[in-house]
Amino acid sequence: MTARQWQTLLFTSLGLGVIWAFVIFAILAAGFSLLEGTGLMPSSVQITICGLMAGMLGLIPIRRRTRGLIAGFALGISLLFHLLATDTPFQNPEANPLLQSLGALLGSLLLVMVLVFSFRTLGPGVLNRRRWELCILSSLQVFGFVFFTVIVVLPFYVMLMTSLKSQQALLMNPLDLTPNWRQDGWAIFRSYIELFRDFNFGRYIGVSAIVSLATVALTLLFAIPGAYAVARLRFEGRKVLSRSILLIYLVPAIVLVIPLYVIFSQLGLRNSLMGLLIVYPATTLPVALYMLQGYFRGIPPELEEAALMDGCSRMVAIRQVTMPLSIPALASVGLYVFMIAWNEFLFAFMFLDDPSIFTLPRGVVSLNSSEVPRQHLMAGAVISTVPILILFLWAERFLVKGLTAGSVKG
């Protein structure tokens, strides 16, 4: 190896070591802070020196990195972490010291493991550009998974935990998100109990479910024949029509909301579920039509033609040949429309004034006032999120297909 290659190896190993030490110990410190309710932060000297030491792994030939050596590295770094601390390992005597020691050990272990994974292709004697890029790429991949997991999970974790806290606990220490598990009985769910008892949330769930299901039914009822016509039948203006579907689809709700508000006010439809049930299917129809006609085109027309040849009428052929083949597509579109209707906020917010017909999003907005405590708002958020997430996990395959086809919208 040339001097230049040694230089690259040294910089890469030690650099990645220090960067990963900062990433891992900062995440661990933040995580422990949220669990313990008090701030933990090791000093940057601690982290830098531990990172440099971990980076040394890259200077050891790949074949010599035995399990024993790796374990030794982890223990050594953990020890170094303890020795360099001026106080308890994470520099905060208020938090449980044993937990801090465990955290130091865990952090060292994770650090060494990430680096061993990253340095699989990096070592003395074998350095070239491809191996170096693979090393950086491995690091980026691990970082990507950590990054995405943290940014996705953190808000959901905060939402759930805040909803289980009491008002005093939240005011006393905003950092402490761990609920008090030692309360007796159902006390921990008090926000939820109050929402269902005093704020009518049971009713909102029912209204939301009815509105969403009815929207799905109405949308499919009109979209299936329409999509079939666009996909299969030849008629004048078909090209224009299929282009305008997408165009109409791009018209935002905010442009329509004022005229609809005016017209519905004068017709007496504004503060009614009927009004929502007119607007929701109309706004989801274009996307449903767009998605379904794409699918219908994918079904070989020969199947239907065979049925027509056998003397079936067109309607029978649609019902008995095309529909059974399209069930996956109908499921995708139905779930996608359900999701749009369940999550819809603008029209529900503008149209509904009467608390007895609030949908869930409208109900949650009504909790956003200074008189309603924060944990109630978060409990409302959880209540509106959980059903849709359960549905998503249960039917992920279909919904993902719908999302991909409909991801023109959002």
Add this chain to the structure above:
Amino acid sequence: MSVLSKSKLGPLARREQRLALGLLLPTVLIVFAIVLFPLLATFWISFKPVTLADLRPPEIFVRERTRGLKNIQAAGDSFRLEYRLRNSSQTEWVRQVVLEDTLPSGLEITDLDSRCKLAGRELRCELGDWEPAQNEKLRFQAQVAEGWLIEREDPGKTQPTITGESSNKLLSSNFTLENFSDVFVMREFEAILLVTFAYTVLGTLGAIVVGLFAAQLLNLSFPGRMIFRGLFLFPYVAPVIAMAFTWLVLLDPNSGALNALLLQMGAIETPINFFGIRWTEVELFGLNLPIPLALLMVIAFEVWRYFPLSFLFILARMQSVPQDMFEAAEMDGATPFQKFRELWLPQLAGILAVLFLLRFIWTFNKFDDIFLLTGGAAGTRTLTVSVYEQAFAINNLGAGCAVAVVISLLLGLFALAYFRSLPAEEGL
């Protein structure tokens, strides 16, 4: 030869046309009524001086009163019957006003107004045209007969009815350009446009870049890949309302966990009001850079919530690209970044362009997210939030529609660009 492709003029083809029309008609009618008609109405209202209060048509309010009813002892005594009328509108005429009321039996009006007639028990007064805010008291002396004394029925028991014709302000031929001049002269209109485009461009690019990164990760094969894919979709699948409020709670300057965390870990000295600060200075390499904090936060929220869509779209395309090209490149010793730059990006360029245009339009249309996070405060007011602001906060429906018209026109331009650049196989 396909049965479905008959010649154009045959009877079968005509039947097919009729069927198509029958299948499509309900959808077309619904979409016309709820999307296209309101869109046209937006243009119409934008030229009219209409406020939220005008939604209630002008009418005549009436209150009925009696005086001296209690003092009546015997037949021949009289009391005063009074109708107080007022035109509720400060600006509009109400024409051909007619008051009708049913009086109790056994009453006689001694000084009937010339505009009024009493036929049996039915009182009917034709009061003519009323100017804005006009009010009047109609007074009568009512003399009671024997019959009335039995039940002593109060004339107020039957409600008087008022009919009158008022022009609906929405349908009048009264047009104005004031809404547009209001909107364009608005001192902050340029700022709103700037914020809108900053939000749209940065939000779209951010979501696509982050989505591209996520798609690269999930294109690897490893156990648990589907779990991660599901997890990464959570921000998009969950209701916007729940996610926006969670971000607000998490980032709250006083009771938010993130500020508390940063404070306790020593990263900051005073809590940061992430969604409330228009400009803040950040020191970078000795330079003080002004940062539009609240705007960047709503952009971050947009990127966080919509990267799942980009990654789904990109991942679907990545998995349909033939693998042999990459294997060949591998054999030739291509490095990972070379492969990304030379092979992946050209393969994905088409889909990224389509995605950019579509996401651009949808981000441009976005209202809920910013409205829930900041309500348009602290330098985050986009055109869509401005529509709401004008129409429902300032109560000026006309001005709100004028902003909506600006949105529609810009959108038309974007849609044109989209259809122009659409590759043939992507389109309909």
